[in-house]
Amino acid sequence: PIPRGQVTLAEILLGEGFYNLMVTDTLHQFRPFYDMHRGFHAFDFIRGQERDLFRPPSPASEKKMENTLIGGPSAAHSAEIMRQYWANTMDRQREEDWFSPQVFTKAAEYLEMAKESQPFFMFVDSYDPHEPWDPPEKYINLYSDGFDGPEPVTSSSGPSDWLTESQLKRMHARYSAEVTMSDHWLGHFLDKAQGLGILDNTMLILLSDHGHAFGEHGYAGKVAGALYPELTDTIFFIRHPGGKGAGTTSDHYASTHDVAPTILGSMGLQPHPQMGGQDLSVVLDGKEPGQRPHFTAGYHDHVWTRDEKYAMFSLYNGSDPHLFDLENDPKMDKNIASSNPDVVKKMFDEYIIKDAGGPLPHY
Known part of the structure; x- marks a missing residue:
């Protein structure tokens, strides 16, 4: 709601x-x-x-x-x-x-x-x-x-x-x-x-x-x-009526919470302070939005995060981690969490917990 x-x-x-x-x-x-x-x-x-x-x-x-x-x-x-x-x-x-x-x-x-x-x-x-x-x-x-x-x-x-x-x-x-x-x-x-x-x-x-x-x-x-x-x-597809940025793509981490700032930004309007997300309309001018060194998300009782090198998901409390090397394993077929506990800990503590503002509830 x-x-x-x-x-x-x-x-x-x-x-x-x-x-x-x-x-x-x-x-x-x-x-x-x-x-x-x-x-x-x-x-x-x-x-x-x-x-x-x-x-x-x-x-x-x-x-x-x-x-x-x-x-x-x-x-x-x-x-x-x-x-x-x-x-x-x-x-x-x-x-x-x-x-x-x-x-x-x-x-x-x-x-x-x-x-x-x-x-x-x-x-x-x-x-x-x-x-x-x-x-x-x-x-x-x-x-x-x-x-x-x-x-x-x-x-x-x-x-x-x-x-x-x-x-x-x-x-x-x-x-x-x-x-x-x-x-x-x-x-x-x-x-x-x-x-x-x-x-x-x-x-x-x-x-x-x-x-x-x-x-x-x-x-x-x-x-x-x-x-x-x-x-x-x-997919996240934007078509500008004037053809700006036609045919270009971006590797920027984007998601649904970027939609509102993008629509408002395209009209020169500022999003409300309550809104998260970024204005992606700058991509149409050949620019990149503000840097997102990592991205976090959640679904049900699991959390997910990635940066340029790794992707990881686990239960809300960090248990049962799955870690993948995106450079060598982009389809995420080989779980390397057990051999890289330091990476798992960093991604959970510095990405997920920090972005959430504290421990996540079980729901």
Whole structure:
């Protein structure tokens, strides 16, 4: 939840005369007590994704469970999600009824409002291509010739040893298909923006919050104790309407908390003192943001950090460390923590604990 005293990007832009729009199907964005819609003039919450309590189960939706592969360390949780998900989606008839098509179609409609209400800020959050991975069959057929058995539409987020190689391959194909569907409908949204002339004067930022494992390092899904590149390395794409910085890349450590300072910085505005992060818009001018000699993050009860030489993750209290030499092992395949305890201690004490301001709680 956003605390009542926390200033948001939308509220800052509201004060600058922006018309703010929000479209999402992500359940966490529209839980009433999360207050994520604060500062927006109009918002559309598309219901039914994942375990949104949208529709009650029916005999038909329960039958879908018979062809759904459930197992692994979080089998009960996965079954709960899928039972609700199938109940929510039983009335789909056309591709437009799937979630990412709904999100980007509604966002394209909102662009009509934005065109007449400039300057504007639009936040579009598509839960896809997150699991469950169940796009229309035409997308799955691009990556898989067929499959015999219950469909692996969810990973159970944990060790992947409960899955056969063919099941993992099918799961990855379904994920690829979901990505392709999402990409197609993102293209629909961008085509609309281009047709309205909006991209001529509007900055576009695309990013993702995390990746997925499909057997790499022995895991499937999003696992707190497996913070490898397939999970942590994601896109952060900026398109400037004037073409500034086109085609360039940066190795700067960037993350989602840099979005607000970047948007504000591009307009010559200062972020609120409560906001962390850096203004990345300087990259568009061929410069680099202020130096970040290291970066820290956390997921559930695990913490992660890296610098130019090493990456490390461990439990919140520093136990069970995993250390990797990024220069010689960029995919993080060989844990060298036991032979480098001094490096582990330095990264935990001087990076994680120092950045956190003290010992981390167990949650």
